[in-house]
Amino acid sequence: MQRITILGATGSIGASTLDVLARHPDKYRVHALSAHARVEELAAQCRQFRPQRAVVGTAEAAARLRGLLAGLPVDVDHGEAALCDIASSAETDTVMAAIVGAAGLAPTLAAARAGKKVLLANKEALVMSGQLFMDAVREHKATLLPIDSEHNAIFQSLPAHYARDPDAAGVAKILLTASGGPFLHRAVDTLGDVTPEEACKHPNWSMGRKISVDSATMMNKGLEVIEAHWLFGAPPERIEVLIHPQSVIHSMVSYTDGSVLAQLGNPDMRTPIAHALAYPQRIASGVAQLDLTQWAALQFQHPDFDRFPCLALAFDALRAGGTAPALLNAANEVAVQAFLDRRIGFRDIDRVVRRVMDENPCGAASGIDAVLAQDACARDAAGRIVSGLQGA
Ligand code: NAD
Numbered sequence: 382m383q384r385i386t387i388l389g390a391t392g393s394i395g396a397s398t399l400d401v402l403a404r405h406p407d408k409y410r411v412h413a414l415s416a417h418a419r420v421e422e423l424a425a426q427c428r429q430f431r432p433q434r435a436v437v438g439t440a441e442a443a444a445r446l447r448g449l450l451a452g453l454p455v456d457v458d459h460g461e462a463a464l465c466d467i468a469s470s471a472e473t474d475t476v477m478a479a480i481v482g483a484a485g486l487a488p489t490l491a492a493a494r495a496g497k498k499v500l501l502a503n504k505e506a507l508v509m510s511g512q513l514f515m516d517a518v519r520e521h522k523a524t525l526l527p528i529d530s531e532h533n534a535i536f537q538s539l540p541a542h543y544a545r546d547p548d549a550a551g552v553a554k555i556l557l558t559a560s561g562g563p564f565l566h567r568a569v570d571t572l573g574d575v576t577p578e579e580a581c582k583h584p585n586w587s588m589g590r591k592i593s594v595d596s597a598t599m600m601n602k603g604l605e606v607i608e609a610h611w612l613f614g615a616p617p618e619r620i621e622v623l624i625h626p627q628s629v630i631h632s633m634v635s636y637t638d639g640s641v642l643a644q645l646g647n648p649d650m651r652t653p654i655a656h657a658l659a660y661p662q663r664i665a666s667g668v669a670q671l672d673l674t675q676w677a678a679l680q681f682q683h684p685d686f687d688r689f690p691c692l693a694l695a696f697d698a699l700r701a702g703g704t705a706p707a708l709l710n711a712a713n714e715v716a717v718q719a720f721l722d723r724r725i726g727f728r729d730i731d732r733v734v735r736r737v738m739d740e741n742p743c744g745a746a747s748g749i750d751a752v753l754a755q756d757a758c759a760r761d762a763a764g765r766i767v768s769g770l771q772g773a
């Protein structure tokens with residue numbers, strides 16, 4: 382029995398994870414579940430999966446959850462320390478890190494430091510803390526498996542000896558595929574008018590709202606470039622983004638001998654989740670087999686950086702190094718939330734991020750405190766720029 386903690390159980394990834402787990406009650410048991418505010422949904426999940434522990438955002442939410450779960454033996458708690466505790470507990474083997482944004486950093490890092498098997502969906506945590514996170518994984522002998530579909534595809538397309546001896550693997554390039562999101566073909570001069578509803582309507586994937594907006598700006602792909610850099614030790618010039626609107630190929634690795642290996646499948650996150658849960662074995666995920674005869678053509682094109690300036694900003698942050706990716710991520714989180722709240726327009730997202738990057742110095746990512754300080758400073762700066770834009 383593998384004992385699982387799911388951080389962010391009520392989200393899109395959390396729900397897909399529980400869907401896979403429900404198919405294999407003989408293999409997995411849920412140790413703990415967390416949610417931020419969606420208490421009713423978490424209560425329903427607790428009734429179905431009977432975890433020992435449940436963690437929510439606030440004391441009020443915890444009180445409501447206790448009321449809903451009266452009579453069930455679930456220990457209810459709240460706050461960041463409790464999240465870190467369910468992520469590092471001796472009672473759990475595997476942690477699904479599926480909180481969205483910087484809020485997931487502390488518990489995901491706690492899981493790594495406790496030497497857990499960490500299934501990483503929360504890309505923002507790795508983007509922020511890069512080297513520090515990878516060092517914690519190595520030092521505490523944690524197992525890190527990527528859930529992001531692209532990185533899971535790359536992981537599947539690399540040889541097993543890659544981690545031990547990357548130079549001998551003959552990797553020429555990592556080819557990160559991107560759908561291009563809902564605005565791949567929309568006239569660039571009308572992008573300022575798009576609504577949160579339009580931005581969240583992804584053509585191929587059903588996801589949470591923040592990552593959906595990130596997919597529309599392609600900041601998501603930018604964060605994934607940084608994620609790939611850390612996961613696979615690849616310098617920026619060896620990571621190429623390719624737009625592939627069908628999302629059938631989830632990413633590829635090209636080798637020095639001319640070979641290109643790819644992972645294909647229907648766009649459903651239960652495939653990478655099942656892959657990582659069972660690795661190195663395979664289990665059923667509930668995803669239908671891919672029928673390639675249904676696809677008349679698979680297309681590929683280079684991204685247009687004028688249409689997707691956030692992608693260029695992310696490459697800039699990766700090249701700058703240090704705390705620059707943490708700054709990029711925090712500015713983006715603030716800008717995306719402001720866009721979702723209809724306080725700024727869609728094209729203001731890249732403007733806010735660029736201004737925060739231009740106007741705030743970054744330093745060395747010498748420790749988690751330096752990363753968190755950069756995150757806080759970028760949030761302040763982005764908040765001020767958003768207020769200015771609202772007043773304009
Ligand atoms: P979501 O918005 O659907 O769910 C987010 C979860 O995090 C919820 O359970 C919520 O309760 C919790 N949460 C939100 N704010 C929190 C806070 N401040 N403190 C504690 N918990 C909080 O998001 P999602 O689409 O499931 O994405 C989760 C993560 O996985 C993101 O980092 C995203 O980039 C990544 N990811 C998602 C997909 C996808 O298909 N949805 C694919 C690849 C990667």
Ligand code: MG
Pocket residue numbers: 529530531605
């Ligand atoms: Mg992805």
